[in-house]
Amino acid sequence: MNLTLLTDFYELTMMQGYFKSYDRDGKVIFDFFYRTNPCDGSYSIAAGLEQVIDYINNLNFSPEDIQYLREQKIFEEDFLDYLSHFKFTGDIYSVPEGTVIFPNEPVMKIIAPIMEAQIIETGVLNIMNHQSLIATKASRVKWSAKDNIVLEFGLRRAQGPDAGIYGARAAVIGGCSGTSNVLAGKLFDVPVKGTHAHSWVMSYDDELTAFRTYANLYPDACLLLVDTYDTIRTGVPNAIKVFKELKEKGIKPKLYGIRLDSGDLAYLSKKARKMLDNAGFEDAVISASSDLDEYLIQDLKSQGAEITVWGVGTNLITSKDCPAFGGVYKLSAISKGDTFEPKIKVSENPEKITNPGNKKIYRVYDKDSGKIKADLIALDHEDIKETEPLLLFDPKATWKRMILKPGTFTLRELLIPIFIKGHCVYNSPKVMDIQKYCFTELESLWPETRRIINPQYVYVDLTTNLYNLKQEMIERFRETEI
Numbered sequence: 001m002n003l004t005l006l007t008d009f010y011e012l013t014m015m016q017g018y019f020k021s022y023d024r025d026g027k028v029i030f031d032f033f034y035r036t037n038p039c040d041g042s043y044s045i046a047a048g049l050e051q052v053i054d055y056i057n058n059l060n061f062s063p064e065d066i067q068y069l070r071e072q073k074i075f076e077e078d079f080l081d082y083l084s085h086f087k088f089t090g091d092i093y094s095v096p097e098g099t100v101i102f103p104n105e106p107v108m109k110i111i112a113p114i115m116e117a118q119i120i121e122t123g124v125l126n127i128m129n130h131q132s133l134i135a136t137k138a139s140r141v142k143w144s145a146k147d148n149i150v151l152e153f154g155l156r157r158a159q160g161p162d163a164g165i166y167g168a169r170a171a172v173i174g175g176c177s178g179t180s181n182v183l184a185g186k187l188f189d190v191p192v193k194g195t196h197a198h199s200w201v202m203s204y205d206d207e208l209t210a211f212r213t214y215a216n217l218y219p220d221a222c223l224l225l226v227d228t229y230d231t232i233r234t235g236v237p238n239a240i241k242v243f244k245e246l247k248e249k250g251i252k253p254k255l256y257g258i259r260l261d262s263g264d265l266a267y268l269s270k271k272a273r274k275m276l277d278n279a280g281f282e283d284a285v286i287s288a289s290s291d292l293d294e295y296l297i298q299d300l301k302s303q304g305a306e307i308t309v310w311g312v313g314t315n316l317i318t319s320k321d322c323p324a325f326g327g328v329y330k331l332s333a334i335s336k337g338d339t340f341e342p343k344i345k346v347s348e349n350p351e352k353i354t355n356p357g358n359k360k361i362y363r364v365y366d367k368d369s370g371k372i373k374a375d376l377i378a379l380d381h382e383d384i385k386e387t388e389p390l391l392l393f394d395p396k397a398t399w400k401r402m403i404l405k406p407g408t409f410t411l412r413e414l415l416i417p418i419f420i421k422g423h424c425v426y427n428s429p430k431v432m433d434i435q436k437y438c439f440t441e442l443e444s445l446w447p448e449t450r451r452i453i454n455p456q457y458v459y460v461d462l463t464t465n466l467y468n469l470k471q472e473m474i475e476r477f478r479e480t481e482i
């Protein structure tokens with residue numbers, strides 16, 4: 001789909017300004033990064049790159065787009081003519097989708113002529129912010145559910161079709177085993193799953209007939225919703241009757257059981273477990289839905305709930321307690337001849353001061369455990385080696401420092417080439433493979449970092465060169481200001 005006009009108007013007015021008065025061919029660098037993790041967590045999951053690639057590959061202004069812009073009576077014909085031949089010719093580096101990421105590190109880097117880099121700001125942010133938010137939320141829900149299955153059930157409550165479709169994709173990246181969203185299943189080749197609604201039960205004369213009809217139709221995926229009338233008195237007993245009938249017919253369902261959707265899920269699941277076990281259906285699954293999220297799932301588990309499949313809708317697809325991912329897109333350097341001149345945004349709020357220059361990220365792992373020790377943002381020309389001692393220090397409290405001895409750590413560069421000179425050089429993996437990669441990424445975090453409440457934070461440090469450059473630039477700016 002052509003999303004070229006999916007941009008803020010000011011990107012186009014700035015673009016025309018650059019067109020008229022700027023070194024059009026000179027390159028600039030923009031970084032995509034975010035400042036705080038959703039839900040007071042300690043990490044996020046990057047997602048959306050495949051859609052960013054599609055967006056960039058399809059960038060072009062159609063004759064209708066140009067006419068529409070002409071009608072705004074602000075753009076001149078020479079600029080509109082430039083737009084009619086527009087394509088992206090720059091370089092993009094990014095972390096792969098499913099990567100664990102931390103605040104303030106450049107997880108995507110765009111190097112392009114200023115007009116090209118500027119116009120994609122809004123589209124890149126729109127795509128990455130949404131999917132990274134939902135992937136992060138899903139990974140938290142999955143963390144609470146541990147080895148249980150989490151299914152994404154939120155389409156009906158998503159903020160429109162796009163949020164439902166790409167939210168489902170991101171939810172699977174973050175840890176959901178499947179989605180109820182059929183279009184997402186088709187588009188991204190992810191498992192589609194589901195049970196049935198209350199209306200199914202209500203549309204028959206009685207609950208037993210409804211269950212029997214469903215079970216005969218779908219003996220291999222038969223989760224019966226037992227709470228339409230009375231979970232314990234009729235719902236579970238009727239489900240058991242139907243499972244017995246299947247058994248008598250010699251049918252061995254692959255997946256069967258019940259879904260609870262109201263009431264005290266801990267109490268009802270324990271009670272239902274006993275009833276199913278006593279009837280000889282120890283392998284019947286108990287699934288649940290009803291306004292679930294990572295906190296409630298953790299709490300239900302601590303209450304001993306006997307639920308192993310969790311259908312999570314509204315709170316996941318909308319990331320209800322944290323509805324926005326604060327990713328930003330900031331200028332970090334401008335080409336001057338053959339080199340880049342670093343740029344910095346100095347703000348009254350120290351959190352909002354940017355990291356200048358052309359940068360890359362090293363992930364530093366503890367060699368023995370394979371867990372992340374810190375991320376290190378370096379200038380692009382720096383070559384950090386595993387064979388040399390590595391100084392890590394907290395850029396906010398520089399006295400907090402340590403030197404890692406060679407042999408105790410390993411390094412991995414996180415940014416990989418996605419576009420070079422406007423050509424895509426990267427093949428996006430399939431979504432289920434991204435999920436596998438995401439699980440290995442999450443394994444590199446200590447449980448203390450993953451916990452839902454008051455987690456430990458991972459350090460994102462600067463190399464000495466980058467730290468000094470930043471300090472010099474802040475001081476220079478302060479002097480000129482006075």
Ligand SMILES: Nc1ncnc2c1ncn2[C@@H]1O[C@H](COP(=O)(O)OP(=O)(O)OP(=O)(O)O)[C@@H](O)[C@H]1O
Nearest residue numbers: 261262263264265266267290291292296299300303
């Ligand atoms: N044991 C439990 N501990 C904590 N929260 C629970 C427990 N059991 C259920 N809940 C949650 O309490 C809330 C119950 O909401 P509420 O009573 O409004 O609706 P309900 O019982 O799900 O029925 P309905 O969906 O028909 O309104 C849900 O968010 C549910 O997930």
Ligand SMILES: O=P(O)(O)OC[C@H]1O[C@H](OP(=O)(O)OP(=O)(O)O)[C@H](O)[C@@H]1O
Nearest residue numbers: 153261289290291292311312313314315
């Ligand atoms: O609770 P969520 O996490 O959003 O999960 C999805 C909900 O969607 C369905 O309910 P439905 O929309 O039919 O209405 P209900 O809330 O009355 O059950 C389902 O029975 C879940 O309750």
Ligand SMILES: O=C(O)c1cccnc1
Nearest residue numbers: 153180193194195196311
């Ligand atoms: O399949 C289900 O059980 C389902 C799907 C969407 C929403 N609620 C439940």
